[in-house]
Amino acid sequence: ENLPDNVPKGPLSIPGLGSLDYVFYLSDMRRLRDKYGDIFLMKMGSKKMVYLCNYELVKEAFSSPHVVNRPVFKFLFAITDGQPSGIIFTQGEQWSSLRRFLLRQMRDLGMGKSYMEDAIIHEARKLVKDLEKHVDKPTKIPKSVEVSVLNIVWRLVANKDFGYDDKKVIDFMDFIHKTNADAGFLVLPDFFPILNYLPKFLRNCLLKEYLVDEFIKNCIDFTKEAIDEHRANLDPDNPLDVIDHYLIECDEQKKNPNGPQFKSEMDLTRTIFDLFAAGFDTTSNTLRWLILYVASHPEVQRKLHEQIDSVVQSDEEISLNHKDSLPYLEATIYETHRYCSLVSAGVPHETSKDIQLGGHTIPKGTHVYACQALCHEDPNYWKEPEKFQPERFIDENGKFKPQKESFMPFGIGRRQCVGEALARMELYFFSAMLLQKFHFAPPEGCTLDLEPKLVPVAHYSKDQDLIITLRNVKPEE
Ligand code: HEM
Numbered sequence: 001e002n003l004p005d006n007v008p009k010g011p012l013s014i015p016g017l018g019s020l021d022y023v024f025y026l027s028d029m030r031r032l033r034d035k036y037g038d039i040f041l042m043k044m045g046s047k048k049m050v051y052l053c054n055y056e057l058v059k060e061a062f063s064s065p066h067v068v069n070r071p072v073f074k075f076l077f078a079i080t081d082g083q084p085s086g087i088i089f090t091q092g093e094q095w096s097s098l099r100r101f102l103l104r105q106m107r108d109l110g111m112g113k114s115y116m117e118d119a120i121i122h123e124a125r126k127l128v129k130d131l132e133k134h135v136d137k138p139t140k141i142p143k144s145v146e147v148s149v150l151n152i153v154w155r156l157v158a159n160k161d162f163g164y165d166d167k168k169v170i171d172f173m174d175f176i177h178k179t180n181a182d183a184g185f186l187v188l189p190d191f192f193p194i195l196n197y198l199p200k201f202l203r204n205c206l207l208k209e210y211l212v213d214e215f216i217k218n219c220i221d222f223t224k225e226a227i228d229e230h231r232a233n234l235d236p237d238n239p240l241d242v243i244d245h246y247l248i249e250c251d252e253q254k255k256n257p258n259g260p261q262f263k264s265e266m267d268l269t270r271t272i273f274d275l276f277a278a279g280f281d282t283t284s285n286t287l288r289w290l291i292l293y294v295a296s297h298p299e300v301q302r303k304l305h306e307q308i309d310s311v312v313q314s315d316e317e318i319s320l321n322h323k324d325s326l327p328y329l330e331a332t333i334y335e336t337h338r339y340c341s342l343v344s345a346g347v348p349h350e351t352s353k354d355i356q357l358g359g360h361t362i363p364k365g366t367h368v369y370a371c372q373a374l375c376h377e378d379p380n381y382w383k384e385p386e387k388f389q390p391e392r393f394i395d396e397n398g399k400f401k402p403q404k405e406s407f408m409p410f411g412i413g414r415r416q417c418v419g420e421a422l423a424r425m426e427l428y429f430f431s432a433m434l435l436q437k438f439h440f441a442p443p444e445g446c447t448l449d450l451e452p453k454l455v456p457v458a459h460y461s462k463d464q465d466l467i468i469t470l471r472n473v474k475p476e477e
Contacts, residue, residue, distance in 0.1 A: 003048075003363060004354075004361040004363065006359070006360050006361050007041055007048075007360055007361055007362070007363065008036070008037070008039045008040050008041040008050060008358075008360045008362075009036045009037065009040060009041065010032070010036055010040040010041035010042050010043075011032070011036075011040075011042060013042075013043040016045070016046075017045065018042070018043040018044040018045055018191075019042040019043050019044065021042075022042065022044075023042065023051060023345070023369075024456045025454060025456065026341075026344055026373050026374075026452075026459070029051065029053065029344070029345065029371050029373065029374055030374065032051070033051070033053040033371075033374060037053075038052070038053040038054045038057060038358070039051070039052055039053065039057055039357065039358050039360060040053075041366075044191045045188075045191035045192040045193075046191060046192070046193065047071070047190070047191050047365075047366075047367060048363060048365070048366040048367070049348075049366065049367040049368075049369060050357075050362055050366050050367070050368050050369065051345070051369045051371055052357075052368065052369065052370050052371060053371045053374045053375075054374070054375060054378060054380075054406075055375045055378065055381065055405055055406035055408075056358075057357065057358050058370040058371075058372075058375065058408065058412065059412065060357060060358065061349075061355075061357055061368055061370070062349070062370065062411075062412050062413030062414070062415070063413060064355055064357075065414075066351055066352045066353050066355050067349050067350075067351055067352075067355065067368055067413075068091075068349065068352070068413075068414050068415060069091045069092075069349065069350045069351075069352050070088065070089045070090075070091065070347070070348065070349060070350055070415075071089075071190070071348050071350045071367045072084070072089065072190070073089065073186070073187045073190050074189070074190060075183075075186040075187070075189075075209075075212050075215075076089050077089075077270075078212045078215065078216055079215070079216050079219055079220075079266055079269060079270050079273075080264075080266045080267060080270060085264075085266060085267040085270035085271070086098075086267065086270035086271045086273065086274040087099055087102060087271055087274050087418070088274045088277070088278060088347065093260060093262075094260070094262045097260070097262060098262065098271065099418060101245070101246070101249065102242070102271075102275075102418050103418055105156070105242050105245055106156075106418065106419065106421060106422055107421075109156060109241070109242075110421060110422060110425070115155075116152070116155070116156060116422060116425065117320065117425065117429075119151075119152055119155040119156075119161075120152055120425055120426050120429045120430075121317070121319075121429060123148040123149075123151050123152055123161070123430075124148070124429045124430050124433040124434075125317075125433070126144075126148060126164075127144055127145065127148045127430065127433075127434070128433055128434065128437050128438075130142060130144040130164060131144070131434065131437075131438060131468060132437075132470065134468055135438070135468050135469055135470050136467070136468075136469060137467070138443050138465035138466070138467060139465060139466060139467075139468060140463050140464065140465060140466070141288050141291060141292075141463075141466065143164070143170070143173075144164045145284050145287060145288065146173055146280065146281075146284040147162060147164050147166075147169055147170075147173070148284075148430070149279075149280050149283045149284040149287070149426065149430075150162070150169060150172075150173060150276065150280040150284075152283075152422070152426060153275055153276055153279045153280050155241075156241060156242055156275075156422070157226075157241060157242045157243060157272055157275060158226040158230070158241055158242075158243050158272075159240050159241040160226065168222070172218065172222050172276075173280075175214070175218045176276060176277060176280070176281065177281070178211075179211065179215060179277075180277070180281065180457070180458070181455065182208050182211055183211075184456065185206070185207045185208045186207060186208065186209065186211060186212065188207055189207065195207065219269050219270070219272075219273045220269060222272075222273075223268075223269045223272050223273075224269075226243060227243060227247075227265060227268060227269070230243040230244055230247060231247060234247055234248070236248050236251075242272075242275075243268065243272075246263065246268050246271070247268075249263055250263045250264065250265070250268075275419075278417070278418075278419065279419045279422070279423070281458070281460075282342055282343070282423065282458075283419075283423045283426050283427065285340075285342055285458070285459075285460050285461065286336060286337065286340065286342055286409075286423070286427060287426075287427060287430050287431065288460075288461050289336050289339070289340040289342070289461050290332065290333065290336040290427070290431050291434070291440050291466070292448050292450060292461055292464075292466075293332075293335075293336055293339065293340075293388050293450070294332065294435070294440055295440035295441050295442060295448060295466055296388075296442065296447065296448045296450060297388055298441070300332060300388070300390055301435075301439070301440065303328050303390075304328055304329060304332060304435050305435065305439070305471065307325075307326055307327075307328045307329065308326065308329070308432065308435055308436050309436075309472075311325040311326055312436060314436075314472040317433075318429065318432040318433055318436060320425075320428075322432070323428060326432065327394060327398060327399055327400035328390060328394065329428070329431060329432055329435070330393070330400045330428070331390035331391070331392075331393035331394050331400055331401075332390040332431070333424075333427050333428065333431060334390070334393045334402065334403075334407075335388060335389060335390040335392065335393060336427075337407075337409035338376045338382070338407060338409070339376070339388050340452070340459050340461075341372050341373035341376045341409070341459055342409065342458055342459050342460075343372065343409070343411075343457070343458060343459075344371070344372060344373040344452075344457070344458065344459050345369040345370070345371050345372070345373070345457070346369055346370035346371070346372055346408075346411055347411065347415070348367045348368060348369055349367070349368040349370075349415060350365060350366065350367055350368065351363070351364050351365060351366045351368060352364065370408065370411065370412075372408045372409065372411075373459070375406045375407070375408060376406070376407065376408075376409075378406050380406075381403075381405055381406035381407075382406070410423070436471070436472070437470065437471060437472070438468050438469065438470060438471060439468070439469045439470075439471050440466055440467075440468055441466065441467050441469070442465075442466065442467070443465050443466070443467055444467075446465075448464060448466070449462050449464060
């Protein structure tokens, strides 16, 4: 393939196969950046990928209207017979109308003293109760952390929640983890179209294609009952949740058969899956990191406890009203985002035409990765970036001081995370209520391992023992 002369540099590649070096982990991003500069190009089969390693480049790229699309991975649309569906991987008007719809839902259900706030407080209370069962002995961060976060998405979507031991939810979470871990193989035919011509049994062995059927079955099993129930009881004058609102818009759409027909029950199933895939692992893993960081930095934890105790009575429940008086907590949440860089290379975008970026031409159809992990450790923006230091988000008057430059845990631009406000509210309540009640520490004589697990795409923490102790225990009368 003839590429323009001034495409970014990158590792040597073999035509048809791709680059001889590849980005799997943060260490690869750092190594290739050091070798080729802040923008480098890789190839994989028929596709080109560009990695952006500083904030200026990411900002320039994501403010372009030609870097809004996502790459298409066909297996993701298996549920709608190959037709694009959901929000994360759709484009154009289909994507923008669903995005507007979901942002409206988030805003309407999340405003003021609200439905979502109540749901979060309810879940945080339950989580505190559950953690009480794990105190004073070495324990991993319990699965209840994940179920409570998943319950918040489910409350938004279907006005329901699950018990911590509900088999349906445990199986569904395991299935999402498995899909996240194995989807790597399923995208290969999009890079090497020749693989589509292999016999099915070979595709099953090599690419794990059988997972696609499992994916469809699991999504439908998980959502169908709720969608059917909502359909049967739908009161168009009193919609309660995302499913109700979506079904009402579906019915509206049918009245105008000549207009765009984006909404369908299968698209809803896919959209719900997207909300889970994007909304639960991300938030629960950020909370896990916060607990581990705080446990490893006793001075930070001491300041957090002091601030919480000075603002909230020990028998009082934390509310949104306390937020402005808890700047150190807010700073710790920000520092957690920066330090863990959960979505280390962002979610890929794709160029819809040739563009100029940082003095280079990026050809149409190139996947674009925003390396947030590198932006978050860029010494031009962060003093001593290798240190976990919430103080960097506190000004000289002790007030919380957010920093926008080179900080992008939720991405930037038109594809920026739809659930950011919800995730922020969850992290505030969960961390505040857990820290009000508990102290976290490594087991005696141990240090915690704060290196992420070696899995591509996301930075997840390693499962390890902690000691959780109760605070503010009233002396026996
Ligand atoms: C700490 C928690 C979270 C983090 C770190 C996070 C991070 C991200 C990132 C990096 C992106 C990609 C942005 C881009 O492409 O430029 C994204 C997209 C998205 N997120 Fe989140 N997210 C979180 C929580 C949530 C929650 C709670 C929800 C909803 C329930 C959600 C829904 C979405 C959706 C639907 C998209 C796709 C947006 C689009 O393609 O237009 N996220 N998120």
